[in-house]
Amino acid sequence: MPLPAGMSACAMCVEIMSGTTFVDVSDSMSVVEPPEMTRESGEAPVFGEDVYLLTFGKRAPLEVTVRGVWAEGTADPFYTVYLAHTTPCGALNAVRWSPAGCATSSDAFSTSTTNSKIVNLQFPGGDASDGSPIMYQFVVKTPDLTRAAWA
Amino acid sequence: MKDSKPIYRVLMPIILSTDRLMRMPGAIVDMSHLPEASIRYYVDGGFIETADGEPENVPQSIESAARERDCCN
Numbered sequence: 001m002p003l004p005a006g007m008s009a010c011a012m013c014v015e016i017m018s019g020t021t022f023v024d025v026s027d028s029m030s031v032v033e034p035p036e037m038t039r040e041s042g043e044a045p046v047f048g049e050d051v052y053l054l055t056f057g058k059r060a061p062l063e064v065t066v067r068g069v070w071a072e073g074t075a076d077p078f079y080t081v082y083l084a085h086t087t088p089c090g091a092l093n094a095v096r097w098s099p100a101g102c103a104t105s106s107d108a109f110s111t112s113t114t115n116s117k118i119v120n121l122q123f124p125g126g127d128a129s130d131g132s133p134i135m136y137q138f139v140v141k142t143p144d145l146t147r148a149a150w151a
Numbered sequence: 152m153k154d155s156k157p158i159y160r161v162l163m164p165i166i167l168s169t170d171r172l173m174r175m176p177g178a179i180v181d182m183s184h185l186p187e188a189s190i191r192y193y194v195d196g197g198f199i200e201t202a203d204g205e206p207e208n209v210p211q212s213i214e215s216a217a218r219e220r221d222c223c224n
Contacts, residue, residue: 151166
C-alpha cells in the first residue's frame with residue numbers, strides 16, 4: 001500500500017470574513033488550533049446485557065481558536081476581528097482555512113457563514129523577558145464546520 | 152462548442168475562486184473561469200452537475216430543499 005500524500009501546514013491559507021467577503025489573512029495568522037467535532041451521547045448499563053446501552057444526540061457547537069501576529073495599523077486583521085467582536089451583539093464573523101493553500105481543488109474548512117461569531121478575543125500583550133512576536137488570539141463559535149473544495 | 156456559459160448545480164460545498172464565496176448544495180453557478188479539464192474534475196468528483204438552461208442562482212424549490220429530519224433516539 002503506497003504512503004499517503006501527507007503535508008505540513010507550510011502552505012496553509014487562512015481567511016476571515018470581513019463584511020460579506022472572505023479576506024486572505026495568511027500573512028498575519030500563525031496558528032489554527034484543530035477544532036473537535038463531537039456528538040452528544042449517553043450511556044446506561046442494564047442488567048440483562050453485558051454491554052452498555054448507548055444513545056446519541058446532536059452534534060455539539062464547535063470553537064475554532066486562531067492566533068495571529070499583531071501589527072500596528074487598522075489594516076491589520078486584528079482590527080477586523082476587534083470591530084466584529086465589539087459590534088453590539090457581535091457581528092457575523094467566519095474563519096476558513098485550507099491546509100493545502102487557497103488554490104483550485106484544495107480542501108477548505110469553514111465555520112458557518114450565516115451564524116458564527118467571535119466569543120473570545122485575547123488582546124496583544126507583552127513580556128519584557130520575551131523576544132517573541134506579540135500575538136493575539138480569537139475564538140470563533142459555530143454550529144457546524146463545512147468542508148468545501150476550492151473551484 | 153456551446154455559446155452559453157457552462158452552468159452547473161452544486162452538489163457538495165465549493166468555494167469559487169472568483170469571489171471567494173462558498174456555494175452550498177443546490178446553488179447554480181457559472182464555472183466559465185475554469186478550463187474544461189478542471190470542470191470535468193469537479194463533475195467526476197461529484198462536486199457539481201450540469202444544469203444547462205437554468206439561470207444562475209435559481210433558488211431551490213421548497214420541495215427539493217425539504218429534507219427528512221434525523222431522528223435521534
